[in-house]
Amino acid sequence: MKKEKKEKGPEKINRCIEILGLKPGASQEEVNQAYRDLVNVWHPDRFMGNPRLEKKAEEKVKEINAAYEYIKSFNCKT
Numbered sequence: 001m002k003k004e005k006k007e008k009g010p011e012k013i014n015r016c017i018e019i020l021g022l023k024p025g026a027s028q029e030e031v032n033q034a035y036r037d038l039v040n041v042w043h044p045d046r047f048m049g050n051p052r053l054e055k056k057a058e059e060k061v062k063e064i065n066a067a068y069e070y071i072k073s074f075n076c077k078t
Contacts, residue, residue, distance in 0.1 A: 016067035
């Protein structure tokens with residue numbers, strides 16, 4: 001059974017940047033574009049009719065959404 005490591009601080013932001021395929025220092029616009037591109041590629045509706053791939057896409061989109069939300073909250077301090 002695989003244990004998930006709880007990341008914090010710089011480790012977590014670096015992991016989120018990696019998930020979105022970005023480099024450190026990416027602008028908010030680059031973050032937004034990477035998010036949109038990845039969601040289009042991995043959207044589960046693209047895999048309807050193939051339950052195995054649809055499930056994999058659902059998990060991938062959850063990971064992408066979580067990374068995007070974390071980066072967005074980190075960058076959007078008001």
